Amino acid sequence: MKKTLEVLGMVCPFPLIEAKDAMQQLQLGDELEVQFDCTQGTESLPRWAAEAGHEVTNYEQLGEASWTITIKKNA
C-alpha cells in the first residue's frame, strides 16, 4: 500500500512531524510518499528515514522548491 502525504506550505519541522505521524499508521512494507516544499525538509526527511531504518525508494526535485520523497516502512 502506498499513502501520499502532501505538506506543501508547511515549514520546518512540521513536514517531518506529519511524516513521522503518518508512518506510524502504516504497516511494514507500506510506502509513504511525502510531497513538500520546505527547503530544510530536503535534509531532515531523508535523515530521519535513514536513522529510523526505513528505505528511501524515490527522492527527486520536481521543480523550483518542490520535492517528493518516497519512504518504505522497514522498522
Added chain:
Amino acid sequence: MLQMAITGIICGALLGFVMQRGRFCLTGGFRDMYIAKDNRIFYALLIAIAIQAVGVYALIGFGVFDYAATPFSLWATVIGAYVFGIGIIFAGGCATGTWYRAGEGLIGSWIALAFYMLVAAIMKSGPLGQFTTTARSNTIGTDSMADTLGINVWWLIGLLVVIVAIIVFCELKKPRVKIPGLKPKKTGIAHVLFEKRWHPFVTASLIGLIAIIAWPLSAATGRVFGLGVTTPSANILQYLVSGNLDFINWGVFLVLGIFLGSFFGAKMSGEFRLRTPDTKTVVRSGAGGVLMGFGASLAGGCSIGNGLVMTAMMSWSGWIALIFMILGVWTASYFVFVRPAKQKMAARAQSSANA
C-alpha cells in the same frame, strides 16, 4: 558610505549564502536538542564560536581594533533571551534564519521579519525605549568573564577550543548512517556550491570565519562590533521613517546582504519560490516576530549578537543569553510540538480502545 555598503553587503551575502546552502538553522538546532535528542547543530555553533574567539582575540592582540567589555545587564539578558527563544519557535527561525528564509521566498518569514523590525524599533527608540534603557541599566559588574575571574581571556578561549576539539573528535568517530540524497544534476564547483549537502561542521567553520572578518570590516567604518542582526534590522525601519542617516551603519548593509546572499543561493539551487503560509502560520509568524523583537532588544542581542558573537567575546551576556534562549526554545517546543503530538497519540489510543 560606499565602503560601508560594499563590505557590509559582501559580508552579509557570504553569510546568507553559507547559511542557506548549509541549512544552518539555530532554532531548529536548539529545538532538536530537546525533541530529537540531537545536538549536532549546537556543537556546530560551538565550533563557530571557538573559531571566531581565536580569530577576533588574535586581531585585538595585533592591535587591529580595541574592544572593551560593558557592564552586564543580568536580568534584562535572562528575561530577554528566554522570550526571544520562545519567539523563534513561533516565527520558525531566529533573526538571521528569518532573514535568510525571507530570501528563499517564504512569505511567513517576511511577516515575522516585519514584526521583528517593528517591535525592535519600538523597544529602541519608540514608546518602549525608556523601558529598555531602564531594564538594561540594572547591571552587575563587568560583562567580561576573564575580568571577573581575574585571568587572561586566552585561558577561556583555550578551554573552549579543547572542549570543541573533543566534541568534534567524538562526533566524527560515531558510525555514520548513509543519508539518501538527490541524484546530482550538476558537476564540479556548481555541484559543491548549489547542490551538495554541506556537513554542519563545515558550514559552522565557514560561519566562524565570516564572523571574524566581520569585525575588522565593521570597525573600519566606525562600528566596533562583529555580526549583529537585531539593531541593524531596527535601524532600517528607524531610517525609513525618520530619514535620519545616522541610523545607517555597517550592520544595515550586513542584514540586507544576508537576504541577497540567501536569495542568490536559493535561486541558483532551484530552491527559491514565493510560498504563502496558511492563516495559522501567518498568526504564529507575526506573534513570533513580536516576541523576537521584544526579547532581542531587552537581551541586547539575538542568537547571532549574543549567541554567536558575545559568546566568542567570552562575555557573561553571551553565554547566559545562549542558555536562556535554549530554555525558551524548549519551553515553546513543548507547547507547539511535544504536547500536541502526545494529545494526538492519546486521542488515537482512546478511539481504538473504544472501537
